[in-house]
Amino acid sequence: MLKLATTVLGAIVALVVLVAAAVSGVISAAVGRGDSATASQPSQAALSDIPGDYLALYRHAATTCPGLDWSILAAIGKIETNHGRSNLPGVHSGSNKAGAGGPMQFLQSTFDSVVERHHIPPGGSTPPSRYNPHDAIYAAAGYLCESGAHDGRDLDGAIYAYNRADSYVRKVLDQASTYRATHAAQHQARAWTSPVNGRCTSEFGPRGARFHSGQDIAAPVGTPIHAATSGRVIDAGPARGYGLWVRIRHPNGVITTYGHNHRNHVHPGERVRAGQIIAQVGNRGHSTGPHLHFEIETAGQKLDPVAVYQRQGTELCGNAP
Ligand SMILES: [Zn+2]
Structure with missing residues (x-):
């Protein structure tokens, strides 16, 4: 009896997880389309908050991952180090208590393995460095892409892989939405x-x-x-x-x-x-x-x-x- 109950419960849990994954996939698809034809335009908030060189890097790096919108990268850059403006330990050199370093707060081992799997285009350091904004932002795009952002399959999962907390995922999605111009503002910008x-x-x-x-x-x-x-x-x-x-x-x-x-x-x-x-x-x-x-x-x-x-x-x- 107990065993049966456990099995039924297990099936219910599995179903809930499946539904959650499907819903998250739909949400991801809605916000995550990032190929150049459908990439979002920066909002006024994004233009006034994000340094021009970082904005260009977020937008270019996002094009390496179909389905990843630049605003997700920008939101992570904002939350991690305020687009490299933070003076906390580990942003410009060394690492913080968790071992993270650089504008996108990579662990050295994660950064190294991402750089091995993804081509970082020229324009950064030789060899690529997690402290170099160009290298760090392209590596972040690569990491998110392989963690679920590709084609918007599981954007939430990709953000979660970046920093394992549900609150972090929500913060990134909220920040990203303030960085995207509304349709009306986009029309005006054009x-x-x-x-x-x-x-x-x-x-x-x-x-x-x-x-x-x-x-x-x-x-x-x-x-x-x-x-x-x-x-x-x-x-x-x-x-x-x-x-x-x-x-x-x-x-x-x-x-x-x-x-x-x-x-x-x-x-x-x-x-x-x-x-x-x-x-x-x-x-x-x-x-x-x-x-x-x-x-x-x-x-x-x-x-x-x-x-x-x-x-x-x-x-x-x-x-x-
Ligand atoms: Zn003049």
Whole structure:
């Protein structure tokens, strides 16, 4: 009797485990699709929290494992070492009490065996090092892939293999979801377009004794200037240094500025769509040749336009629509 009960119980336990595995597989498939065609886009939170070089590594390394989204790697990097920014023992050298080291907190033996089985592409240390972000992030992608992330078969299992705690799995999945842009935000990000068909010249950054707060794009006088994305014109007219400018506020609070214009085609208060022609390239104000001076700012902080476009997977210095 006792034996029968145990058998029935065993069958029930097995069934529960099977159902759990199936559910987890479905969840994994839903969040884990990582091939480039379906990879998620970084959310605003991801862009402001993850250093650019780490973000690029997470996104590239994830493509080595079909079904693994970059956000899972980024979430692990965040939780383990705050993307290598932590100064705790074992992050930059040595190891912590558990023997883990480097930005992705690998045990040396695990790292060595992963490197043996997976090709770590060039770009890191020779030989690969767990302290090198490039090597550590590619190795983490390889490890997750062989532990269940491949094709999203068992993403939870793969994360669990990384650090054996259910709470860790939940933390990684939660963090990863904050790093992925929602569908609407993704659509908005894709709606950014190059403001002018021209050649990028003077870059954002220190220029002599002053700071160049935008990106210059050279083009002949009269070349159309397009709204970088949809928004509302908040200023259009003469401005000191800029000659003639247009400023547009976008739904996410970002402001774009277009300077040295020859002519403006929009008025303050007007709504514009992404790509709409708003002005013509000119040579007015403090300008030494026909070009667009293009600025992007958020909360009063000027950003490097080339980097902003890059993070959105779009070219600033490409072709305008
Ligand atoms: Zn400029």
